Amino acid sequence: MRRLLPSLLAIGVAGLLASGCASLIHPGPAQLAWAATRWPDATLDGLEAGREAYVRECAGCHFLARPTRLPPEDWDPLLDQMRDEEGVELSPEDREAILRFLASASAVPEVEGDAGGD
Numbered sequence: 001m002r003r004l005l006p007s008l009l010a011i012g013v014a015g016l017l018a019s020g021c022a023s024l025i026h027p028g029p030a031q032l033a034w035a036a037t038r039w040p041d042a043t044l045d046g047l048e049a050g051r052e053a054y055v056r057e058c059a060g061c062h063f064l065a066r067p068t069r070l071p072p073e074d075w076d077p078l079l080d081q082m083r084d085e086e087g088v089e090l091s092p093e094d095r096e097a098i099l100r101f102l103a104s105a106s107a108v109p110e111v112e113g114d115a116g117g118d
């Protein structure tokens with residue numbers, strides 16, 4: 001029985017890491033409603049693509065920042081900062097999608113029906 005403990009701990013740590021990734025919200029109707037006030041052509045698929053691009057492009061050098069780390073309007077200059085100071089080159093499509101995802105998830109950090117867990 002004693003020998004079980006380390007492996008149980010290992011599973012616990014892996015579980016924490018997994019839930020840490022899962023806690024990055026998926027955009028829903030509330031985020032889309034906010035995004036549509038700024039970008040009339042915004043879609044739920046587009047916001048989800050922005051989330052995917054964020055995970056793909058932005059996790060290489062540091063942990064992913066929560067969208068609420070910055071107010072919505074600060075994500076645009078932040079992306080410029082990552083480009084100018086850290087050499088992070090994004091395609092125009094990825095940049096726009098990432099910006100829309102981060103800004104809307106910052107403005108509306110909760111998913112309907114989700115308790116949050118921040």
Ligand code: HEC
Binds near residue numbers: 078079086088
């Ligand atoms: C090439 C490595 C690299 C990549 C890729 C990268 N970053 Fe960063 N990022 C950094 C470094 C280095 C810092 C710390 C800069 C500092 O403290 O001045 C940083 C800091 C940040 C911060 C904290 C800024 C602050 O004011 O505290 C945020 C938010 C951030 N990055 C977001 C992003 C996003 C969004 C992307 C994807 C577009 C991204 N990063 C991709 C290197 C990177």
